[in-house]
Amino acid sequence: MSDLTRIFTPTNDDEKPDQRFREDVEWVFNRVGSEVLEGLKKFEQQTDSVNTNYAKYAYSLVKAFLERNTEIDHWESSTPSNQYKWRSKKISKSLQPSLQKLGFKKVFISKIIGAAELIHNLEKLISEQPKNKTLKEQLECFQSFPLSSQYVLNNMSAMGFSEVIALSARKQWNSETDTYDPIPLTKSDLEEIQREYPKNPNETRGKNRAKAPTTLRLLDEPSKTNTEAIAEPKTNYERLYELVLLAKSINTEEAYKDPLFIEILKEGEDELCSLYHLVLLPTPQTSTV
Numbered sequence: 043m044s045d046l047t048r049i050f051t052p053t054n055d056d057e058k059p060d061q062r063f064r065e066d067v068e069w070v071f072n073r074v075g076s077e078v079l080e081g082l083k084k085f086e087q088q089t090d091s092v093n094t095n096y097a098k099y100a101y102s103l104v105k106a107f108l109e110r111n112t113e114i115d116h117w118e119s120s121t122p123s124n125q126y127k128w129r130s131k132k133i134s135k136s137l138q139p140s141l142q143k144l145g146f147k148k149v150f151i152s153k154i155i156g157a158a159e160l161i162h163n164l165e166k167l168i169s170e171q172p173k174n175k176t177l178k179e180q181l182e183c184f185q186s187f188p189l190s191s192q193y194v195l196n197n198m199s200a201m202g203f204s205e206v207i208a209l210s211a212r213k214q215w216n217s218e219t220d221t222y223d224p225i226p227l228t229k230s231d232l233e234e235i236q237r238e239y240p241k242n243p244n245e246t247r248g249k250n251r252a253k254a255p256t257t258l259r260l261l262d263e264p265s266k267t268n269t270e271a272i273a274e275p276k277t278n279y280e281r282l283y284e285l286v287l288l289a290k291s292i293n294t295e296e297a298y299k300d301p302l303f304i305e306i307l308k309e310g311e312d313e314l315c316s317l318y319h320l321v322l323l324p325t326p327q328t329s330t331v
Contacts (some may be wrong), residue, residue, distance in 0.1 A: 046071070046082060093150040097189055100141055100151075104158040107133055112166060117275070157192035160184060176293045183210050188233075194232045202239030204292075208231065211287040215280060285317075 051059040051067050058155035071079060090146065118129070141151045164181045171177060180203055182194055197205065213222035295304045307314065 045086065046079060049086075051149045056143075068096060089145075089147065092145070093147055097146075097154055100144070100146060101158050101189060104137055104141075104155055105162055107137060108158055108162040112162075153190050153193040155191040156196040160192050160196035179291075181228060183207055187227075188229075191229050191232050194229060195239050198232075198236050199239045199241050199243075202235050202241075205235050205239060206290050208291045209235075211291045212284060213287065251311050 047064070047067055048059055050070075051061075052063050054060050076178070111133055113135075114130045115127050119127075137155060138148070138151050141154070142148065146154070161181070161184065164177060166185065168177045168181060183206070184192060195203070200283065209231070210224075211226055212225045214225050214324065215221075216223045
């Protein structure tokens with residue numbers, strides 16, 4: 043099914059094309075001819091290109107509106123006229139139709155607003171908790187992602203955030219430069235993490251998804267954005283280096299109070315204890331003889 047056929051075919055309640063109308067759409071397309079269809083395809087492509095090129099301006103505008111909403115809720119929280127935060131809610135609700143009037147598509151608007159919410163919420167939390175290093179690390183990391191990836195991040199839980207931070211610290215050996223280079227997370231990687239750690243688990247609508255061992259998989263496989271795959275298996279030193287980077291990225295403050303944190307550690311208790319005992323050993327002295 044072509045994009046135009048999909049666009050103009052009436053949909054069912056689940057938003058999927060209603061195949062009963064396929065013959066009608068094909069009749070209409072045959073009626074107007076290829077020149078009309080090619081013109082509409084070109085229009086769609088150019089519209090997508092314009093939306094992409096100007097999304098950053100819409101993002102800045104949305105983020106400014108969110109900042110204004112925060113001020114409204116802070117200064118007028120006790121004002122009867124702003125009961126139930128109606129002003130900020132109405133401003134937020136108007137963002138999508140306003141951007142549509144400008145010419146942005148719904149799919150782009152969702153990404154723009156989601157990305158702006160992610161960064162704004164983190165900045166707001168940092169202003170409330172200026173000493174929280176984890177929040178600052180998340181903000182610095184997430185700002186490096188494009189808008190479409192930030193939208194995916196905005197739909198993750200806190201555990202998903204931690205997973206992204208840990209995986210963003212990965213590096214792989216570059217034989218050409220003899221250095222360890224960062225392995226960027228792709229949007230597909232983030233979507234997989236988001237499915238495993240959704241912000242609102244109830245929105246899965248009862249679909250049982252088997253949780254894949256994302257961390258181990260991504261540590262073993264190079265990112266799809268890399269042009270060259272690692273030909274040889276990783277050495278113990280390379281794996282150990284990755285483990286140390288992961289360990290440094292984990293926030294252990296008050297972790298002893300977190301049952302899930304302890305439960306995850308227990309899964310590798312024997313191996314972690316072995317590494318712990320090795321850490322306690324004195325550093326071997328290199329012989330000069």
